[in-house]
Amino acid sequence: MSLSEHALLGAPHEYLTPMERPTLEEAQAWCRKLATSHYENFHVATWFLPRKVRPHFESIYAYCRVADDLGDEVEDPAIATRLLDAWGSMLDECYDTPQRSMHPVFVALHETVRECGVPRELFADLLHAFRMDQVKTEYETWHELLEYSRYSANPVGRLVLWVCGYQEESLALLSDKVCTALQLANFWQDVTEDADRGRRYIPAEAMAHFGVEDGQIEGRVFTPEFAAMIESLVVGTRAMLRDGGVISSHVDKELAVTLDLFRKGGDAILDGITAENFDVLRGRPVVSKVKKLSLLAGALIAKMRAGLTT
Known part of the structure; x- marks a missing residue:
């Protein structure tokens, strides 16, 4: 065989x-x-x-x-x-x-x-x-986390671009920012689920900076320090999404609709975390069905306005 x-x-x-x-x-x-x-x-x-x-x-x-x-x-x-x-x-x-x-x-x-x-x-x-x-189940530094995202997330965006006919490295680097940000947004959303699997993606250096200990995640102990840490991570992730999002102005309109949809989905996750006052320990913040429908409706309208068909 x-x-x-x-x-x-x-x-x-x-x-x-x-x-x-x-x-x-x-x-x-x-x-x-x-x-x-x-x-x-x-x-x-x-x-x-x-x-x-x-x-x-x-x-x-x-x-x-x-x-x-x-x-x-x-x-x-x-x-x-x-x-x-x-x-x-x-x-x-x-x-x-x-x-x-x-x-x-x-x-x-x-x-x-x-x-x-x-x-x-x-x-x-x-x-x-x-x-x-x-x-590897824990990450010590921001650099380590970005290196992981380089392998776990960024290739997906580059594959999307490649299949759609875009091979320029300048566009790939913008895509990397969006994909890394989407990966990070999911990490901040899934803190408790990852902990249950024995994994921690929040960098230890960020926890040390804000005075947060591992036991708080395991014991679901939410504090102002923990909230400040997650808020900082959310702000940095949102900026990364915004910086990479300019890629949509450099591709055809049909691909731009899809790229915008993924980027806005990432923003929606971050909005959900913010709406919970950054308390990701009491449960996984989710994007509501109403919000998802709103994003899809917006994408459909953008597709129609561009005169695109399936």
Whole structure:
């Protein structure tokens, strides 16, 4: 049996490699189903993109979704690392000997690679972040957190740009700011959920600066010092979103609608944290359905005003 037939033994059953190679149409349908069933917001956001690039985004999402689950849904870090290494080998197979790829993700992803010329490093960087999660559960400095985001978040934005035909490094750097900010916003939103998984993304240096201790997160002890720390993190993250958001003025109107939607989604998360007076310890601040509908309606209006169609 080939590597791709055995590589994911021990993975969640829905991700096991089939014994027969799927057709491209079957592989793309598999990725589409995964994207629409696991993350509705992704499906909605991609609706604003040109129809011709949607299959590429679905294959990219499927690659990320499976890799993320291999890292997060398998309790034993050693087994998770083995599965992630196998996924990386299958990525190499997709680039080097694509005719051997058996998993639907890589059958579909090869078409994206072939049509768009996507660099392997962008996919490999994402996998590096998932491997990091197996060995590093706390962050000491802001620099460490930004370095993690370089692998966990920034490649996604660069993939979006690349598939849409934008390869300029100047645009990629703006995208990096937006993607890092979105990653950080999720960290500030998910403080308690991450703590339950034994992870802390708030840098220790920020906690020390504001006089916050680890025990406060574990014990859900909210103090004025903790509020001041989260407020500072939110303010810095919002500035990063704003600085990177100018990218929308440098791309076509159709892509700009989608980029604006993601950026505004990040702002909405930060607004939700602010509305809770920065108390992220009593529960996960959420973006209301009304706010989500408002964002989608705004994006739809922008699309119509630009004369864009699906």
